[in-house]
Amino acid sequence: MGEALNGLKRSHYSGDLRETHIGETVTLMGWVQKRRNLGGLIFVDLRDRSGICQIVFDTAVSEEAFTKANGVRNEYVLAVTGKVVKRESVNNNMPTGEIEVFADSLKILCESEVPPIHIDDNDEANERLRLKYRYLDLRKPKMQNYLFTRHRIASAARRFFDEQGFVDVETPMLTKPTPEGARDYLVPSRVNLNKFYALPQSPQLFKQLLMVSGFDRYYQITKCFRDEDLRADRQPEFTQIDVEMSFVDEEDVRAINEDLLKYIFKEVADIDVQIPLMKLSYQDAMTRYGSDKPDVRFGFELKSLNHIFAATEFKVFSDALESKGDIRGININGYADKFSRKDIDKLQEYIKGYGAKGLAWIKFAGNEIQSSITKFLDESSISEIKRIFDAKDGDLVLIVADKANVVFDALGALRCEVAKQLGILDPKDYKFLWVTDFPLFEYDEEDNRYVAKHHPFTSPKDEDVDMLESDPANCRAKAYDIVLNGYEIGGGSIRIHNSAVQERMFKALGFTEEEANEKFGFFIDAFKYGAPPHGGIAYGLDRVTMLITGTDNIRDVIAFPKTQDAKCLMTNAPSVAEQKQLSELYLELTPVEKKEI
RNA sequence: GGUCCAGUAGUUCAGUUGGUUAGAACGCUAGCCUGUCACGCUAGAGGUCGACGGUUCGAGUCCGUUCUGGAUCGCCA
DSSP states (O other): OOOHHHHHHHOOOGGGOOGGGGTTTEEEEEEEEEEOOSSSEEEEEETTEEEEEEEETTTTTOOHHHHHHHHHHOEEEEEEEEEEESSOOOOTTTTTTEEEEEEEEEEEEOOOOOOOOSSSSTOOOOOOHHHHHHHTTTTTTHHHHHHHHHHHHHHHHHHHHTTTEEEEEEEEESOOOOOSOOOEEEEEEESTTTTTEEOOOOOOHHHHHHHHOOOOEEEEEEEEEEOOOTTBOSSEEEEEEEEESSSOOOHHHHHHHHHHHHHHHHHHHOOOOOOOEEEEEHHHHHHHHHHSSOOOOOOEEEEEEETTTTTTTHHHHHHHHTTTEEEEEEEETOEEEGGHHHHHHHHHHHHHHHTTTOOOOEEEETTTEEEGGGGOOOOHHHHHHHHHHHTTTTTTEEEEEEHHHHHHHHHHHEEEEEEHHHHHOOOOOEEEEEEEESSSSSTTTTTTEEESSSSSSBBOGOOOOOOOHHHGOOOBBBBEEEEEEEEEEEEEEEEEOHHHHHHHHHHTOOOOHHHHHHHHHHHHHHHHOOOOOOOEEEHHHHHHHHHHOOOSSSGGGGGSSOOSSSSSSSTTOOOOHHHHHHHHHHHHOOOOOOOOO
């Protein structure tokens, strides 16, 4: 049983006390981080969200408080009143190390069982346990700092948008399932039996309709839901900073977003972002980095070697070229000695995960080379490779031959993996870039049709509009992603605001007029009544927070995240629905077929 | 759906070629201790080795299945 506050008020946070407070009588409230009982003297480290302050219990000051303090254990919740004094022995390892509080009185507000995880930044308890006891895990200063930073980012964004005349408008959480794109989370409706809402994958359609309504500038920091598989940087529910503007083109959207990023990074992390940001077309990003979200903190750029091996007798290479594939390589310049054959074998295994069948390599040392493909390299091809990569002593060239997309994927991933292994990635180095001129479509092998790469409302480039029909594969979009250190932190586009173009777009996607009307009728209608040119962007707040805090795990920056199976280990969601609830919804469950043994 | 990694005390881990009663550190409990801050000293409690099955005279260790968590490919307009 804990004692009541009885009107007692906290005067300070523990971590805020300094030498300037010496002589003051203060009341602190918080959790016991640590008790050190020396017999006639008890020290208690009292923790709250601001930090830790040492409390001293001494019979000479208060017999009663001392006796009570004797029974105190870790994570007990205390209220302590006492005098701030200069410490006899200063602890330079803590911000409050110059002072301590001599306790006159102590209230034990709540006792605690021995916690299953140690409340300490250095605690490396299994994540399973941390997620089950998330409320304890979140007591750790590091975890609290992640969420404080997240708050500061959201708060800075709001300040920025407010100053720029953006209106925060809420859009529905219960909305219409979207046929294109990710899987929806479905929500049954009791008052509309056998009908379903979907949770929004993004407020896309609503924010565009707000532009049609004339709100001109909109933003919202809101949850989005996608029923897809999770990753280290992907959760099924995540938070988007969503933005839309009217009477703008690509450069206008990018310009204001550069100001936004500059503002946020300055406010939150005191980082000066140099604007305008670097810009790279999708095409260039792919050919130079093998990725549409390249990490440009380091080089190792891709180079084509097709012409060198045009007449090669090396079957792997000639096969790749014959089937209209590609041979490309990267130069891990200066690090040849860091990679043994065994290491390179491991890199080969790594890229097999991306569909590559093998990895050829060349090490340069003086006039000598070592290579897995020595017998297929003559003098002229060696010197040409040297020229292309500007290869010098101590360089290592890694080469992949395959279908073009496999080569890009494999080398794009490989250059990042190598950089990671070399430890040359500085998390404090923030390299932003815009990736622009995305293709409007990509071909879906399964469905045998073109699908929108971004979404079906993305505007084609003005000069590419007529390619909607004639050459969809090469039609470019007014779409742009904002990329930071290899992460896509946001993406957006200028939207189609002209119903005729929208119709042509639907046609290109293979929708009949009826299908388009059924799926997006309300949306198509809206654009018949005067839609302004408009466009916007959406950021992944979780990812931005990850990058600013320097963690590589999105769960760290979400208070109550899901596991890889989209479960919450603390609440045990999702769980079985009660029969009563199902009956009310007229839902029946089909038993899941067990795998045969 | 595929591939890979991990699971031993409350926690983090060690555990050799399959061999006696499964260890350490931290934490926890009790006692002593007035300047500790990784407090110290003494004593003690604490284990279905994730689960099930198999091989074996004998399994934490080998094999199979399965559960849980993680990384990743596919997927994520």
